[in-house]
Amino acid sequence: MTALELSGIKKTFGSTDVLHGIDLTVEEGEFVIFVGPSGCGKSTLLRIIAGLEDASEGTVRIAGETVNATPPAKRGIAMVFQSYALYPHLTVKGNMSLAMKQEGAAKAEIEERVGTASRMLGLEPLLERRPAELSGGQRQRVAIGRAVVRKPKLFLFDEPLSNLDAALRVNTRLEIARLHRELAATMVYVTHDQVEAMTLADKIVVMNAGRIEQVGSPMELYNRPANTFVAGFIGSPQMNFLDAAALGDTTAKTIGIRPEHIAVSAEVGDLACEVTHIEQLGADTNLYLRNETVGPFTARLFGEHYFAPDSRVHVSFDRTKQHRFDTEGQAIR
Amino acid sequence: MTAARSSLARSVAAHAILIAYTLIALFPVFVIVVNAFKARRDIFNTPLALPTPESFSLVGFETVTSQGNFLLYFQNSLIVTVVALACVLLFGAMAAFALSEYRFRGNTLMGLYLALGIMIPIRLGTVAILQIMVASGLVNTLTALILVYTAQGLPLAIFILSEFMRSVSDDLKNAGRVDGLSEYRIFFTLVLPLVRPALATVAVFTMIPIWNDLWFPLILAPAESTKTVTLGAQMFIGQFVTNWNAVLAALTLAIVPVLVLYLIFSRQLIRGITSGAVK
Numbered sequence: 299m300t301a302l303e304l305s306g307i308k309k310t311f312g313s314t315d316v317l318h319g320i321d322l323t324v325e326e327g328e329f330v331i332f333v334g335p336s337g338c339g340k341s342t343l344l345r346i347i348a349g350l351e352d353a354s355e356g357t358v359r360i361a362g363e364t365v366n367a368t369p370p371a372k373r374g375i376a377m378v379f380q381s382y383a384l385y386p387h388l389t390v391k392g393n394m395s396l397a398m399k400q401e402g403a404a405k406a407e408i409e410e411r412v413g414t415a416s417r418m419l420g421l422e423p424l425l426e427r428r429p430a431e432l433s434g435g436q437r438q439r440v441a442i443g444r445a446v447v448r449k450p451k452l453f454l455f456d457e458p459l460s461n462l463d464a465a466l467r468v469n470t471r472l473e474i475a476r477l478h479r480e481l482a483a484t485m486v487y488v489t490h491d492q493v494e495a496m497t498l499a500d501k502i503v504v505m506n507a508g509r510i511e512q513v514g515s516p517m518e519l520y521n522r523p524a525n526t527f528v529a530g531f532i533g534s535p536q537m538n539f540l541d542a543a544a545l546g547d548t549t550a551k552t553i554g555i556r557p558e559h560i561a562v563s564a565e566v567g568d569l570a571c572e573v574t575h576i577e578q579l580g581a582d583t584n585l586y587l588r589n590e591t592v593g594p595f596t597a598r599l600f601g602e603h604y605f606a607p608d609s610r611v612h613v614s615f616d617r618t619k620q621h622r623f624d625t626e627g628q629a630i631r
Numbered sequence: 632m633t634a635a636r637s638s639l640a641r642s643v644a645a646h647a648i649l650i651a652y653t654l655i656a657l658f659p660v661f662v663i664v665v666n667a668f669k670a671r672r673d674i675f676n677t678p679l680a681l682p683t684p685e686s687f688s689l690v691g692f693e694t695v696t697s698q699g700n701f702l703l704y705f706q707n708s709l710i711v712t713v714v715a716l717a718c719v720l721l722f723g724a725m726a727a728f729a730l731s732e733y734r735f736r737g738n739t740l741m742g743l744y745l746a747l748g749i750m751i752p753i754r755l756g757t758v759a760i761l762q763i764m765v766a767s768g769l770v771n772t773l774t775a776l777i778l779v780y781t782a783q784g785l786p787l788a789i790f791i792l793s794e795f796m797r798s799v800s801d802d803l804k805n806a807g808r809v810d811g812l813s814e815y816r817i818f819f820t821l822v823l824p825l826v827r828p829a830l831a832t833v834a835v836f837t838m839i840p841i842w843n844d845l846w847f848p849l850i851l852a853p854a855e856s857t858k859t860v861t862l863g864a865q866m867f868i869g870q871f872v873t874n875w876n877a878v879l880a881a882l883t884l885a886i887v888p889v890l891v892l893y894l895i896f897s898r899q900l901i902r903g904i905t906s907g908a909v910k
């Protein structure tokens with residue numbers, strides 16, 4: 299069954315068009331991630347799904363029902379916000395049980411669900427504390443717990459990890475992945491961190507300027523990007539876009555080649571170039587190179603390597619892994 | 632304080648300026664309170680001297696408590712101030728919430744219209760207000776004063792509170808909506824507690840002009856049963872003789888309730904002024 303179906307969603311704020319017709323279906327149990335640069339309309343789309351914002355045009359269907367005129371609380375959704383948004387005057391337990399109290403659930407049932415959710419997230423020792431007495435990571439876990447308690451048809455996350463520091467981000471990411479497995483729930487998640495997107499998603503929706511550029515599994519997007527935008531957005535360091543003519547290809551405009559598909563050697567290779575900068579990360583090494591005809595590009599080598607800046611090296615592109623794009627930036631297949 | 636951040640000379644200068652300002656601000660209050668406890672002759676002979684055993688006299692307070700209905704006047708002032716204050720805070724906060732939270736046609740225009748009262752003194756409309764009150768039979772009632780003061784206090788309250796409410800996290804309000812709280816619950820349980828310092832600031836700035844006002848009580852409610860303290864004190868100021876003891880005693884007494892209200896709000900007020908400065 300489809301958990302969520304968006305058709306022709308448009309959104310206009312005054313005279314600015316933010317979303318230009320979004321069509322998307324999400325199957326039950328899927329983990330879908332919206333990625334895109336800042337300001338492309340990810341949060342706006344999520345808020346339209348939640349009912350916190352009205353779509354200017356189009357329909358939102360959750361579990362087969364059109365919910366355009368349904369208030370957020372009746373849509374069977376739960377949402378986790380970037381800024382945690384815990385109720386400051388309630389304890390952790392109060393925060394987690396408020397929605398069910400509003401629905402008029404029985405006390406025993408509330409107790410049971412709060413108990414299950416807090417066990418799942420390790421929140422039991424914190425139940426009587428107030429949000430001000432919690433750390434950032436704990437607050438976000440409570441916010442996630444508050445969503446879990448409701449047993450929603452659809453979980454919505456708006457950049458839930460972006461206020462956390464790097465280590466906590468990894469932990470909480472694992473927590474969310476585990477939660478998704480255990481609950482088998484449908485989740486829609488917004489982020490602009492591509493590592494989060496690649497590691498969590500069943501399906502990634504790449505957005506740009508209010509449009510969907512491509513929808514696909516992480517590996518599909520990595521291996522078969524539909525256009526230069528997606529190719530450049532997925533993968534780090536970014537894919538190199540080189541002038542096709544300079545590489546002797548006359549049927550394409552641009553050749554895209556990922557930094558990890560470039561071999562570098564001091565003696566032999568197809569192309570001689572100059573090292574402009576080197577970044578050694580231990581597990582891998584990023585080389586910033588420049589060739590007179592092709593221009594600057596990046597190579598990523600696995601393991602430890604060293605090439606002195608300003609020295610000359612030879613590179614070979616793995617042409618079987620290259621991506622070809624036409625003048626419109628669309629992939630040539 | 633680290634040595635790099637403070638020098639003795641600078642902090643002495645800062646304190647000197649602050650102390651000078653405090654003295655200037657407190658001087659009139661000091662003169663009133665001190666002279667309220669002196670005999671009439673000593674008020675004029677040595678107006679700045681503290682009461683001594685010879686000059687000490689409570690005659691002013693005796694006059695005030697024996698003549699006129701001072702207790703009633705106090706009660707009137709208190710009712711008018713507290714009710715008007717409550718109305719200003721409640722309706723001001725609600726209007727501010729609507730202006731800052733909801734997008735609707737004419738939002739900006741409505742905001743400007745409501746803030747217009749900050750620039751145009753309500754006293755300009757006195758004649759029209761009096762006509763309205765006469766027509767609606769509200770002359771010589773406390774209701775008339777409460778209505779006028781509510782109108783007088785609302786513009787600034789809305790202006791200040793809507794700024795503060797814009798700073799309340801959208802995520803928090805949205806979390807409330809997703810959890811099924813009504814807009815009223817969101818307003819009363821989530822937003823109002825977070826703007827409490829701003830409410831206290833508005834309360835102080837609204838309350839003091841109302842308590843001290845002479846104009847509207849004189850025009851709209853001069854009857855004996857609806858007199859306020861400031862108006863009541865005027866009866867001791869005659870065209871030919873003024874009972875200074877009584878006037879000063881009345882004013883001294885009038886300071887007390889407003890001081891109490893101020894102390895209640897001031898803890899919050901200080902937090903309001905420094906909020907954001909220190910986390």
Ligand SMILES: Nc1ncnc2c1ncn2[C@@H]1O[C@H](COP(=O)(O)OP(=O)(O)OP(=O)(O)O)[C@@H](O)[C@H]1O
Nearest residue numbers: 311314316334335336337338339340341342343490
């Ligand atoms: N209430 C509003 N009024 C006017 N414009 C708005 C409003 N909300 C959002 N926008 C505009 O809509 C666009 C998309 O905003 P949105 O918050 O959806 O971006 P986003 O993709 O979530 O970005 P980020 O990654 O920075 O969170 C932005 O250009 C923003 O300026």
Ligand SMILES: [Mg+2]
Nearest residue numbers: 340341342456
């Ligand atoms: Mg966003």
